[in-house]
Amino acid sequence: MSDVIELNETDALNDFQSDWSRLLPLTPGGTFFRSREWLQVYWKHFAADQKLRVLVVRENGEVTGIVPLCWKKIKSKFGACRILTYPFDDWGSFYGPVSADQESTLGSAFQYLQNSRRDWDLIDLRCVETDGFDGGATERAFQAENMEFEKFLWEQAMYVDLSQSWEEYLAARPRKARQTYARAERNLQAQGEIEHLRYRPRGEAFGESDPRWDLYEMCEQIAAKSWQGSSTTGTTITHANVSQFFRDTYENAVRAGAFDLNLIFLSGQPAAFSYNFVQNGLINGLRMGYNPEVSDQGLGRLLVGRILHDSMDRGDLLLDVGTGAPEAKKYWYTSVENSYRYVYYSPASSIGNVLRLSHQVASWFRDRFGSSDTSLQLDLQHQKVPVNRR
Template sequence: MHPSISRRVNNIWHVACVSGRSTFLWDLSMAEVVEINNLEDLEPYRLAWNALLHQTPRSSFFHTYHWLENYWQHFGHDQRLRVLVILANGSLIGIIPLCVRTERYQVGKVQVLGYPLGDWGTWYGPIGPNQSASLTMALRYLRNQPRDWDMLDLRWVDPALSSRVSRAIQNVGWQSHVGSYQQVSVIQFGNTDWQGYNAALSKKWRHEIGRQARVLERNYKVSFERHRPQGSSCGENDPRWDLFDDCLAISERSWQSESKTGNTLCHGNVRHFLSTSHRIASHLGMLDMAVLKLDNQPVAFQYNYHYDGQLYGLRMGFDRSFAREGPGKVLMSRLIEDSFSRGDMSLDLGIGDFDFKRRFRTSVETSCRTSCYPWTAWRSQGVRLTRWIKNQLGPGGISGCNSHIKKDGECRSRTQEITS
C-alpha cells in the first residue's frame, strides 16, 4: 500500500451532522478519504488535528496529535498505522486514527483493526465533531480496500456513540456486535461542592481519613503540592521534573514495583514513553500531578492528565513503608478538595473495583466495544464464538478467551497502585 492514498468514496448517501444550532448536510458523493500510513505523511495535518480536537466529544490528552506521535514512536514498530482523513465538499471534517495490531486469542494470532490507544485511556474515537459522518465515510472506504485485518474491534467507545458506530458498520453491509468493554470509577465535581461531597461519604470512611490526617499532622511536617501548568501558549510550561522524579521515587517504593510485567511510572518498558508524555503534557497545558510529603520526604502521589475540566488518573501510589499511616487516602482527600476549589468537572480513577475507588467515587461509567467479524476470516469467527460462549457461561466460563498479546509498554489492564 502506498504511504498515502487518496480515494473518493462513491455513493449517494447524505449524513446530517448537528453542531450547536446549525445542521450541516454532508454529501458523501463528494467525500474523499486520505489514508496515512506513517508519521511523516501525517505531519502536514497536525494543525488541522489540533483545530478539530477542541470540537471532539470526550476529548483528552490521548486524542492529541502529540500523544499519538509519541505512542507510535515507542510502540508502533510491530503495528500498521492507518489514519483516515475525511474530507467533504472540500472541507476536512474528521480524522480517524486506526492501526492494525496482532493480538493473541485461543484461536491464535489475530490481526485486529482498531484505535491506537492500547488501553492507556478510557475513551477514544474519531477526531472532530462530525463523528457519525466521519465513521460512515471511513467504513465505506475500508469496505472497498483490500482487507489486511481479521477483525474490526473499536474499543473505548462512548455509550452515547455506540449505536451510531453500529449503524455505520451496518450501513456498509457488515454485521456489528456491541458490548461492554471497561468500567471506570469517576468522581463528579460539578453536581455539588466539597462540603456536600464529603458529607456524602460514609461516616466510617470520613472518620478514618480524618483520623489518619490528624496522626500525620501530629507526627510529621505534612506538605501537599499540586502542579498544573497552563501550557506554552500561556507562557507556563514548567514540567517540574523534580516533582516527576518524586512520583518515580514513590512508584519504586510501591508494592507494584516488584511486578515483572507491570507498567507503573518506574518500569523500564514504559519509563521513557511516560517521561516524554510528561514533557508533552506540560507543553500542551494538560499535566496535573500532586505529591504528599512527610518531613520533606515524598510518600504518595497522584499523576493525572487534564483537559477542559476533565481529569484522567493515569497513576497513583504510595510508599508502602508508610502504609499504616494512610498517606494515599489523605493525599486523595486533599486533591479532591483542591479540585473542587479549582472548578474541575470530573476525575476518572480508572478501571479496577478496588475498595478505595468504591468509597471515593460518585459514579461508574462503562465504555463500549463495537466489533465486526468478517465471515471469510476464520480466526475472527473463532474469536466471535469464544466471546459468545463466554457471555453465555459468565465471566468465569472460559479462561483467556479475551486475552491479548501484551506488547512492551501496552497498558493492558491499567491497574493502578492501591491507595492505602
C-alpha cells in the same frame, strides 16, 4: 462531499497538527489520549508488529474528523487474526475518533475501509463508552453502513463527579469514608506540616512548558519506595520496560498543557504523588503512590482528598480513576460506567467467518442454557463478556 486521507507514518500527523488541536476540544470525551502528541509517543514505544492507519475525514476540503487506527495480529484458538483497532491498549478507560460529530466521522471511515485494501479480518474497536461520551455514535455508524457487529462489555471505569462543592461531595460519602479521611488528616497533621503541590502548566501556547524534572523525579523516588518499586506488571512509572515511555509522555503532555502532577510533602519530605492527564475539564488518574517510610498513616487517602477538593474549587468536571481495584476506590467514586468493544467480521475473511460462527454458537448456548460454554466463545486476546448482537 467527503473524502478520506490515510496516514501511515507518525511524521505525517504533523501536517494535520492544527486540525487535530482544533477538533480535540470539540470532541466528547476528548482527553489527551486522543491527541496527536499521545499517539506519537505511544507509537515510538509500542509500534512493534503494528501498522499505523490514521484516517483523516474531510468535508468539502475541511478536516472534520480523525480516526486513529492501527493494524495488528492477535491470536485466536482458530489461528492468527488481523484486526484494525484503536492504538490504545487500555492505557485509559475510553477512546474513539477525534471529531465533534463522531457518528459521521466513523461512517466515512467505515465506507473507506470497506472500499480500500482488505488486509484485516476484523474491525475491533475497544474502550467505547457507549452510554456516555460516545452516545451511541459507534453503533449508529455501523448500522448506517449495514455492517453487522457484535458488542461486548469490555471494562467498568469509576468516575468522580467534580461539578459540585467539596462539602456537598463529602456529605454524600458513606460515614466510614468521611471518618477514614478525617482520621488521615488528623494523624498526618500531628506528624508534621502538610503541603499539597499541584503542577498544571498551560502548555507552550501560554509560555508554560517547563517540565520541572525535579518534580517528576520526586514522583519516581516515591514510586520506587512504594508498592510500585517491586511490581512486576510492567506498567509502573519506575519499571524498566515503560519508564522512558512515561517520561516522554509526561514531557509531551506538559508541552500540550495536558498534565496534572500532584505531590504531598510531609514536613518538607516528598511523601505521595499522583500522575494524571487533564484536558477539557476531564482528569485521567493514571498512577499514584506514597512512601511508607515517610508515613503509613493514610497518605494515599489524604492525597486523593486533597486532589478532589482542589479540583472542585478549580472547576474541573470529572475525574476518571480508571478500571480495577474497586475495593480501594469505593469510598471515592460517584459512578461506574461501562465501556464496550465492537467487532465487525469481514465477510471476505475465512478466519473472520469462523470467529463469527464461533460467537454465534456461544451466544446460542448462553441464550439456551443461561450460560455460555467458554470453549466456544469468540476467543480473541483480552476477551470480555458478550452483551448482544446487531
